[in-house]
Amino acid sequence: MHRQPPKLAEWILKFILVDDLWYTPLGDFEEFFQVIVHEDTIFKARLWYWKQIFILFPKKLRGKLREGGDMFNNYWKMALRHFKRQTVYAAINLIGLIVGMTVAILFLLWVRDERAFDRFHVNHEDVYRVVADWPKYGWDGLENTPAPLAEAIESELSEVVNLSRIWFHNRNVFRVEDRFFYESRGIFVDPGFFEMFSFPEVEGESGSALDGPQDIFITASLAERYFPNQKAVGQVIYADEEPLTVRGILADPPRHSTLQFDYVQAFKHVAGYSTHWNACQFTLFIQPSPNSNLEEIAEKMTAIAKDNGSWHVKNGLTFRLQPILEMHLDARSYQRESVVLGDSKVVMLFTAIALFAILLACVNFINLSTARAMTRAKEVGLRKTLGARRGQLIAQFLGESMIYSGIAVFVAIMLSAILLPWFNAFTGKALAMEIADWGLWRILLSLFLASGLLAGAYPAILLSGFQSIAVLKSIGNKGSHGAGMRQGLVVLQFAIALLLMISSMAINKQIHFIRNKDLGLAKDHVITIPLKGPFAEQFESVEQELLRNSQIASVSGVWNDVSRETWRGSQNWKYEGKTTEGKELDIINTGVDFDYFKTMGITLTAGRLFSKSFASDSVSSLIFNEAAIRELQIDNPVGKWFEMGGKRCTIIGIASDVHYLSLQNEISPRVYFIRPMKECQSSGQALIKIRGENVQAAVNHIEKVYTDVNRFMPFEFQFLDQVYNRLYHQEHQISTLLNLLTGLGIFISCLGLFGLAAFMVERRTKEIGIRKTLGASEFHIWGGLTNEFIIWVAIANVPAWPAAYWLIGKALKSYAYRIDIQLDLFILPALLTLFVAVITVSVQSIRAMRTQPAIALRDE
Amino acid sequence: MTKMLTRPEELILLAIWQLKENAYCVPIREHISRLTGDNWSLGSIYMPLDRLGKRGYLDSYLSEATPQRGGRHKRIYTLTRHGSEALIRVRNLHEAIWAETEDINPESF
Numbered sequence: 001m002h003r004q005p006p007k008l009a010e011w012i013l014k015f016i017l018v019d020d021l022w023y024t025p026l027g028d029f030e031e032f033f034q035v036i037v038h039e040d041t042i043f044k045a046r047l048w049y050w051k052q053i054f055i056l057f058p059k060k061l062r063g064k065l066r067e068g069g070d071m072f073n074n075y076w077k078m079a080l081r082h083f084k085r086q087t088v089y090a091a092i093n094l095i096g097l098i099v100g101m102t103v104a105i106l107f108l109l110w111v112r113d114e115r116a117f118d119r120f121h122v123n124h125e126d127v128y129r130v131v132a133d134w135p136k137y138g139w140d141g142l143e144n145t146p147a148p149l150a151e152a153i154e155s156e157l158s159e160v161v162n163l164s165r166i167w168f169h170n171r172n173v174f175r176v177e178d179r180f181f182y183e184s185r186g187i188f189v190d191p192g193f194f195e196m197f198s199f200p201e202v203e204g205e206s207g208s209a210l211d212g213p214q215d216i217f218i219t220a221s222l223a224e225r226y227f228p229n230q231k232a233v234g235q236v237i238y239a240d241e242e243p244l245t246v247r248g249i250l251a252d253p254p255r256h257s258t259l260q261f262d263y264v265q266a267f268k269h270v271a272g273y274s275t276h277w278n279a280c281q282f283t284l285f286i287q288p289s290p291n292s293n294l295e296e297i298a299e300k301m302t303a304i305a306k307d308n309g310s311w312h313v314k315n316g317l318t319f320r321l322q323p324i325l326e327m328h329l330d331a332r333s334y335q336r337e338s339v340v341l342g343d344s345k346v347v348m349l350f351t352a353i354a355l356f357a358i359l360l361a362c363v364n365f366i367n368l369s370t371a372r373a374m375t376r377a378k379e380v381g382l383r384k385t386l387g388a389r390r391g392q393l394i395a396q397f398l399g400e401s402m403i404y405s406g407i408a409v410f411v412a413i414m415l416s417a418i419l420l421p422w423f424n425a426f427t428g429k430a431l432a433m434e435i436a437d438w439g440l441w442r443i444l445l446s447l448f449l450a451s452g453l454l455a456g457a458y459p460a461i462l463l464s465g466f467q468s469i470a471v472l473k474s475i476g477n478k479g480s481h482g483a484g485m486r487q488g489l490v491v492l493q494f495a496i497a498l499l500l501m502i503s504s505m506a507i508n509k510q511i512h513f514i515r516n517k518d519l520g521l522a523k524d525h526v527i528t529i530p531l532k533g534p535f536a537e538q539f540e541s542v543e544q545e546l547l548r549n550s551q552i553a554s555v556s557g558v559w560n561d562v563s564r565e566t567w568r569g570s571q572n573w574k575y576e577g578k579t580t581e582g583k584e585l586d587i588i589n590t591g592v593d594f595d596y597f598k599t600m601g602i603t604l605t606a607g608r609l610f611s612k613s614f615a616s617d618s619v620s621s622l623i624f625n626e627a628a629i630r631e632l633q634i635d636n637p638v639g640k641w642f643e644m645g646g647k648r649c650t651i652i653g654i655a656s657d658v659h660y661l662s663l664q665n666e667i668s669p670r671v672y673f674i675r676p677m678k679e680c681q682s683s684g685q686a687l688i689k690i691r692g693e694n695v696q697a698a699v700n701h702i703e704k705v706y707t708d709v710n711r712f713m714p715f716e717f718q719f720l721d722q723v724y725n726r727l728y729h730q731e732h733q734i735s736t737l738l739n740l741l742t743g744l745g746i747f748i749s750c751l752g753l754f755g756l757a758a759f760m761v762e763r764r765t766k767e768i769g770i771r772k773t774l775g776a777s778e779f780h781i782w783g784g785l786t787n788e789f790i791i792w793v794a795i796a797n798v799p800a801w802p803a804a805y806w807l808i809g810k811a812l813k814s815y816a817y818r819i820d821i822q823l824d825l826f827i828l829p830a831l832l833t834l835f836v837a838v839i840t841v842s843v844q845s846i847r848a849m850r851t852q853p854a855i856a857l858r859d860e
Numbered sequence: 861m862t863k864m865l866t867r868p869e870e871l872i873l874l875a876i877w878q879l880k881e882n883a884y885c886v887p888i889r890e891h892i893s894r895l896t897g898d899n900w901s902l903g904s905i906y907m908p909l910d911r912l913g914k915r916g917y918l919d920s921y922l923s924e925a926t927p928q929r930g931g932r933h934k935r936i937y938t939l940t941r942h943g944s945e946a947l948i949r950v951r952n953l954h955e956a957i958w959a960e961t962e963d964i965n966p967e968s969f
Binding site: 035 | 885886889902906928930932934
């Protein structure tokens with residue numbers, strides 16, 4: 001049998017043997033490779049083939065060095081001499097490159113980590129999530145599908161090989177013997193789940209065992225927690241006194257899995273799931289057979305739902321297939337405890353930052369090397385006269401920039417390794433730099449090559465292009481080589497710095513605006529506790545118990561976390577005098593306890609609050625918010641009837657609008673009604689307003705009341721203001737990073753400016769000396785030197801402003817409530833960069849104007 | 861004085877003479893390995909071949925490409941007049957030395 005030698009080794013050998021036109025030795029190697037395969041193992045043959053590289057390469061190298069070794073040594077010596085003679089310039093170049101590369105390494109590591117999600121699934125290219133678009137209501141890729149869709153696909157679409165619905169179970173209490181555990185990361189899946197996703201079973205029966213209502217799979221870490229040092233398979237866990245048998249142990253989902261769960265049960269046993277086509281509440285994953293037409297499948301799914309009378313589809317909803325690799329970075333999905341999400345916009349932002357950092361540093365390198373071209377011009381001239389070809393000169397100068405870039409990468413690796421723990425803590429990642437990480441080496445290698453080439457290419461071409469006669473006879477204006485390019489690059493550099501500065505100022509301002517915006521509720525001193533178990537069941541008596549403490553002002557509850565969107569009912573509403581016939585309206589339903597408005601500090605603009613003295617309040621009284629009244633266009637709404645869920649209710653009041661969600665969202669129409677808290681165990685929250693005089697005493701009292709009724713479930717609580725601060729956690733992170741990067745960007749740019757100014761002052765020492773002897777004032781000289789640079793920095797505003805305006809506009813667009821883009825956002829950074837630039841250049845120009853003319857003119 | 865052939869060089873030249881149209885690196889190695897009973901590496905053939913070529917004892921031409929070689933040509937070596945003279949010289953030397961030597965019997969040591 002004919003076996004191929006290793007492709008990579010063959011490629012390298014080809015490179016080594018390039019002198020042999022016909023590659024006959026390569027043929028010999030391949031033939032002998034076959035001999036070894038025949039007589040021995042394929043492994044030995046491969047080993048032998050690879051060995052040839054190590055035998056041949058040193059010989060090749062020795063041969064090359066014999067030809068070009070002296071030249072190479074000379075280049076190396078020249079590079080070192082230049083470095084020693086011009087320490088300041090070399091240091092500026094190096095510091096800039098090191099800072100830029102450190103930033104780039106850290107951010108690229110972050111980006112790589114975000115993009116690595118879900119690739120561990122063997123089928124990651126073949127599995128899709130079914131998402132829904134519904135432009136009319138702003139749905140853009142929401143992961144909601146009706147439950148019967150899965151069954152319909154299974155029976156009607158033969159292209160779909162596997163599928164699985166997922167239902168997220170986020171509140172559950174398990175009992176193992178006499179120990180209780182509170183779990184929030186459970187999923188209910190169809191059998192196809194294990195076919196599509198690579199969550200391997202480490203112990204137990206095969207995947208199909210997850211079938212009966214009492215079967216459960218748990219992860220290895222959960223097994224270790226529940227049954228330490230025991231065999232977990234076959235053990236019994238009680239959920240609500242319902243016994244569940246552990247059928248298998250799954251490996252913990254890897255860190256790079258979007259789906260994070262602790263236990264798995266069969267989907268068909270989700271308690272009373274809605275089989276109605278109008279209830280869109282499940283996540284659906286499908287795996288079509290290879291090479292099938294995805295759009296066609298999506299169209300067929302939409303058609304199936306339509307045929308089955310789905311109200312949503314009839315009104316314009318369509319399904320689409322989203323590759324699972326896009327899932328993690330799709331920030332539009334719901335945040336759940338068992339789903340880890342990122343944001344593709346942030347990934348783009350961070351990639352851009354990494355590139356900017358490198359670009360800024362390279363600009364310094366280009367500017368300083370071309371500015372100093374004259375010092376190298378004689379060398380170039382001489383080399384050319386002695387017969388150096390242009391290619392050789394380019395190689396020499398590129399080699400020098402590669403040396404710089406190599407040193408910078410080396411230092412940057414150490415710096416980023418030192419900074420990594422801090423960066424991890426700040427971004428909440430677990431990034432690591434490991435020797436055996438090939439991806440990391442690839443990043444480093446490409447950074448090294450990219451910055452070496454980017455920085456060195458233009459100077460190399462410019463310097464090697466000098467005419468030997470011209471430079472040796474000193475014809476032409478010294479130092480004017482590439483001056484236009486240099487000015488352009490300074491403008492580019494400061495434009496980037498300005499762009500960073502303007503954007504970070506805008507973000508800071510927006511965050512300040514968010515912080516100080518009146519949300520319409522008094523979020524201070526409100527404690528929220530998840531309603532679970534007996535704490536929910538006995539909530540009425542718990543309320544009485546809590547109120548006994550004088551530190552507690554009022555107690556209430558709501559049926560879900562108010563900072564998250566709850567289910568909404570879009571339909572045609574009927575109410576006194578009108579219907580919304582023809583335009584379905586989205587109204588968020590909020591089931592609350594009595595005293596809700598008092599506890600949350602929400603004011604009514606008309607009517608009255610819910611009260612226990614009206615028996616009808618707990619069944620048929622409604623309070624709308626102002627947005628709902630506006631949308632419904634009801635005049636004098638208080639006292640009018642409104643039909644909801646087929647029941648005729650009465651509007652008793654109007655609450656002011658509240659920003660429950662982050663300010664990215666508009667305030668939606670909302671209706672409040674009374675709902676007993678004991679029915680809200682799945683996601684309800686107790687809300688407790690405390691007086692705030694003695695917070696610790698109040699919390700202690702609450703904990704005591706809680707543990708009295710709920711001995712086995714951990715007491716968790718949050719302050720509502722913390723919950724709201726966390727909504728803007730990401731904005732905070734990004735703004736802090738951006739502030740830091742703006743600082744670094746300005747630092748690198750000013751380093752370059754400093755170097756350029758130093759060079760220019762040096763070049764004009766004699767001119768300044770003559771000017772001074774002729775009586776020029778110090779201010780005049782300072783002005784003359786500083787002017788030139790300041791103009792470039794000022795010009796940088798021209799491209800920076802529109803770019804920043806566009807960028808900020810885009811970023812702020814995602815906020816329904818946002819700051820206006822005003823002129824001060826632009827003027828302040830412009831003044832600040834000018835100020836910093838003037839100071840940087842002045843350091844040099846003041847030195848120049850202080851120099852005694854006698855010293856400056858002494859030579860010659 | 862021209863340099864005397866070493867034993868590996870002699871073996872290689874003889875192998876080339878015997879293999880005729882098939883005298884390229886891989887069969888040469890095989891041939892010598894079989895004769896000596898040792899496993900010669902490809903490198904130990906290349907180096908002398910290179911040297912002999914430079915001294916003008918060998919000529920070479922490209923022959924057909926086969927699939928086992930990944931479609932690459934064979935380099936077939938042939939003896940030159942110089943090469944054959946060198947071979948004859950060592951042969952004469954061998955014969956002269958052995959003729960003047962008493963019989964060696966390993967048993968007697």
